[in-house]
Amino acid sequence: MVKAVNGVSFDVKSGRTLAIVGESGSGKTVTVLSLLGLIDPPGKIVSGEIYLDGRNLLGLSREELRRLRGKDMALVFQDPMTSLNPVFTIGTQITETLICHMGIAGAEAKIEAIEMLKRVGLPHPEKIIKRYPFQLSGGQRQRVMIALALSMNPRVLIADEPTTALDVTVQAQILYEMRQLIKDCRAGVILITHDLGVVAELADEVAVMYAGSIVEYGDVYEIFDNPLHPYTKALLKSIPRLGTKDEVLRPVLGQPPSLIDLPGRCAFLPRCEHGAGGCRAGVPSLEEIIPGHAVACHRVITAKPEEVTLRALA
Ligand SMILES: Nc1ncnc2c1ncn2[C@@H]1O[C@H](COP(=O)(O)OP(=O)(O)OP(=O)(O)O)[C@@H](O)[C@H]1O
Numbered sequence: 684m685v686k687a688v689n690g691v692s693f694d695v696k697s698g699r700t701l702a703i704v705g706e707s708g709s710g711k712t713v714t715v716l717s718l719l720g721l722i723d724p725p726g727k728i729v730s731g732e733i734y735l736d737g738r739n740l741l742g743l744s745r746e747e748l749r750r751l752r753g754k755d756m757a758l759v760f761q762d763p764m765t766s767l768n769p770v771f772t773i774g775t776q777i778t779e780t781l782i783c784h785m786g787i788a789g790a791e792a793k794i795e796a797i798e799m800l801k802r803v804g805l806p807h808p809e810k811i812i813k814r815y816p817f818q819l820s821g822g823q824r825q826r827v828m829i830a831l832a833l834s835m836n837p838r839v840l841i842a843d844e845p846t847t848a849l850d851v852t853v854q855a856q857i858l859y860e861m862r863q864l865i866k867d868c869r870a871g872v873i874l875i876t877h878d879l880g881v882v883a884e885l886a887d888e889v890a891v892m893y894a895g896s897i898v899e900y901g902d903v904y905e906i907f908d909n910p911l912h913p914y915t916k917a918l919l920k921s922i923p924r925l926g927t928k929d930e931v932l933r934p935v936l937g938q939p940p941s942l943i944d945l946p947g948r949c950a951f952l953p954r955c956e957h958g959a960g961g962c963r964a965g966v967p968s969l970e971e972i973i974p975g976h977a978v979a980c981h982r983v984i985t986a987k988p989e990e991v992t993l994r995a996l997a
């Protein structure tokens with residue numbers, strides 16, 4: 684049995700953005716697909732709880748969950764081409780969604796659709812609604828997806844690498860627009876990305892995932908200014924910075940472990956600069972070291988609080 688995600692726990696508050704970061708295969712997508720009840724068999728959730736406004740989603744029927752998806756929990760994926768239906772116009776897809784989920788009448792839905800496209804920065808929305816997805820650029824399609832997701836006034840917005848497929852200038856525009864829209868709609872946002880620049884731009888809290896578990900969790904300023912886990916530190920060091928004398932690119936060396944048969948010790952140990960004998964003493968659990976800042980690292984957990992702060996500063 685492969686545990687793609689194991690023991691992950693977090694809260695997302697209304698109006699706040701939680702970023703989940705971590706390298707490819709660390710379990711970010713599986714985590715959010717679990718929230719939405721979209722894990723395909725033979726994959727399954729073997730235990731745990733998922734609460735939305737006090738309601739345990741794991742106790743809901745498939746039909747109840749289906750109604751919740753799109754309405755209360757909206758999704759924006761990396762590639763909008765796979766989420767938009769290729770054989771319907773943009774207008775049809777938006778108005779159908781509004782009619783189904785919001786109970787708005789046809790003519791009113793069309794006006795609302797145009798209004799929504801305007802809000803996400805699409806020029807000439809009255810022309811866009813007559814087009815098919817293939818007639819739009821990648822950036823335009825992603826804007827349509829964001830408009831669709833936010834049109835339902837969701838409680839939770841899940842965005843899985845929403846700007847990764849776009850070029851850098853469009854990415855910046857879309858991030859700026861997303862930040863405004865998120866502020867307006869007061870949804871709780873889960874943002875998955877491997878781009879720490881995006882995290883710095885949008886996140887309030889950050890969860891760093893490694894091999895299916897959260898290894899560090901905290902306020903975005905804490906994570907950037909005071910990273911405690913060696914993996915988070917390595918991720919931050921790997922960002923190339925223009926204009927500094929240090930021109931060497933510093934990758935996180937080594938490979939992530941196979942999730943089949945994870946070792947009964949810290950999964951990051953073979954890649955860790957600070958690894959020691961004590962790191963073999965079981966899998967470290969996520970412990971709150973400083974209020975609101977948790978880390979799963981034997982060395983940090985066993986160090987005295989003043990050492991943690993000093994080491995983090997160093
Ligand atoms: N049903 C399944 N059976 C076996 N392995 C699975 C299954 N679903 C996911 N996995 C594995 O779980 C791991 C986590 O996958 P996931 O898609 O969540 O990664 P990710 O962090 O989103 O990566 P990326 O940044 O590349 O999108 C991967 O190694 C994947 O192959």
Ligand SMILES: [Mg+2]
Binds near residue numbers: 711712713843
């Ligand atoms: Mg993914």
